[in-house]
Amino acid sequence: MAINSDVLVIGGGLAGLTSALKAAREGADVRLVSYKQSSLRHASGLVDLLGYTPDGEGPVTDPYAAMGDLHDAHPYKTVGVETVREAMGLFDDVTDYRGDHTDTNALVPTHGGTVKPTARYPTGAAAGLASDDRDVLLVGLESMVDFDAPHAAAHLEAAGVPFDVRGETIRFPGDLQADAKITRYAKLLDTNGEVAVRGRKKGARDALAERVNTVREKEARVGFPAILGDDHTDAVRAALEEKIGADVFEVPMGPPSLPGLRLEDRLFEALDESGASFETGNPVVDFDADGDTIETVYIEKNGAKIPNSADQYVLATGGLVGKGIESDRESVHEPIFDCHIEHGEDRYEWFDGDAFGDHPFASFGVETDETLRPLTASDSVEFENLRAAGSVLGGYDFAAEKSGSGVSIATGYVAGENAAAEAR
Structure with missing residues (x-):
């Protein structure tokens, strides 16, 4: 018998937690599943919105003002600056972090x-x-x-x-x-x-x-x-x-990071307080779909495939580092739903000859419509009831921009909000 929910979030990092929390606060019955430990424990515990422009200019003083100059494919342009503010408001509501008194970036020694x-x-x-x-x-x-x-x-x-x-x-x-x-x-x-x-x-x-x-x-x-x-x-x-x-x-230190662990604990506490359920340690290994609608995903647990069904799904499994996107010598792909990842046919087109150059692979990820539904190579919607959030998304280089946390929070917020609205 399948485990049922309104919204099933796949991924327990910052994007997945934000998505699940927002959907639960919108009144949806939410379940979060995650295979690996959250990437937060490997992060500094700082939350960056935009530290540098895609051209390397910075440090950026006002990240919200700088978002208006980003290219159209950037996730911040997809969700909109005011929505980024709303998403940060949710983060501020469930944590005791500082910095919400100003739009200006703080400068923190590392x-x-x-x-x-x-x-x-x-x-x-x-x-x-x-x-x-x-x-x-x-x-x-x-x-x-x-x-x-x-x-x-x-x-x-x-x-x-x-x-x-x-x-x-x-x-x-x-x-x-x-x-x-x-x-x-x-x-x-x-x-x-x-x-x-x-x-x-x-x-x-x-x-x-x-x-x-x-x-x-x-x-x-x-x-x-x-x-x-x-x-x-x-x-x-x-x-x-x-x-x-x-x-x-x-x-702030490198991994393992106590500030990252503390943030992870607080967000899971907030998720628990919201009434959502969650399960970690077991991977999603398969799914069933009826045309362009996902019906069931299967989680491997002790050698068995456990069905989980929902009205809406959120993909928040991470990027190349988190294995939410995988590659071999021939291709780049998203391993759960096989969502399209745009990339050059020649793998030598994936990187720049200069070690510190602009490497295309840094921006590999799922492309979406305005509601964060993944798109096919022909720009049609992959699945009507699937949204993507966080570093599984393409169109930005979070490491160079220092924008990873902000994109995860903002797109997780939008994915959760839209999923909850469609699940009603």
């Missing part, structure tokens, strides 16, 4: 010493903005080789930030091994668990603050790698601020 233009950022990153002129101390940990604080500080200075910045490397209290998972640091700080310091037991927060105070001079801000707790990040930061005597912030 662990590599670059400054990233972003539209929304976690509360824990707020004290670190590059627009603030107060001096900064970056603190690295000997056991975390992914964050070289002196190196990052030197790069920030070279980038011309309006403050003095230094980097120091200390040993984390308790001397965790270099291969310790970031969640071990976070758990110790969450619980203020005891660590051994010169033969004496101390709370991890107290011991960490004491070590920072041995290297801090007069900096008004102190930045740590993003490990400051998981469930109680505000409490961890507040305790460190009190004992250090400076504002504390987290520097």
Whole structure:
């Protein structure tokens, strides 16, 4: 017997979660299925709308104003600027992120010493903005080789930030091994668990603050790698601020990312609160259609193919990196519904000879109509009851533009809204 719903969303990343949340808030009975863990845990936790133009100009000051100059095939032009604003309003409603007070991008320092233009950022990153002129101390940990604080500080200075910045490397209290998972640091700080310091037991927060105070001079801000707790990040930061005597912030890191995990948790909580159901860990392997209408998709579970039926479907499985789009030496294709992906017949047309050139493969993806229904090679609708959202879409280079999160939220919002309307 099939599992039935009004709207079935395939994909548990930012686009899929936004789509499912919007459809559920519109009153639809929503089910989300996802094979792999969300890509959010591999992301910085920052939410970018548009950091650079497709021509590489930037950083963009006002992403909404810049959207008007994008080419017609860009997903932002498909959904419209005002709809992007509405979609960000939904995101703001279910998270405690900062940045919703202005249209201007914030400039957030990263662990590599670059400054990233972003539209929304976690509360824990707020004290670190590059627009603030107060001096900064970056603190690295000997056991975390992914964050070289002196190196990052030197790069920030070279980038011309309006403050003095230094980097120091200390040993984390308790001397965790270099291969310790970031969640071990976070758990110790969450619980203020005891660590051994010169033969004496101390709370991890107290011991960490004491070590920072041995290297801090007069900096008004102190930045740590993003490990400051998981469930109680505000409490961890507040305790460190009190004992250090400076504002504390987290520097976004590479994967695995605690800010990304926190965002994923919050969005799944919001989805649960909306009344939607979800299942992760099992792939969609097949589907049935009657002409241009999808009737059933099949999820593989313990060797069995479980039918799931809905009135409307949303495809939010990711792009080339997330395997929502696949390629071999002959072709590029979308693996679930075999939606059309425009690409050159000669694979040497897929990339530029210059390593830093404009590579066509970066914009590979599904093309859609104005309601985000995938189109065939002849521009007819593939399936009347299917919509696509997020990085499975073509027409933009999210890595170069720093637009991935914004496109996922905006197109997920529209796909969910349209699917819910059609399901009624």
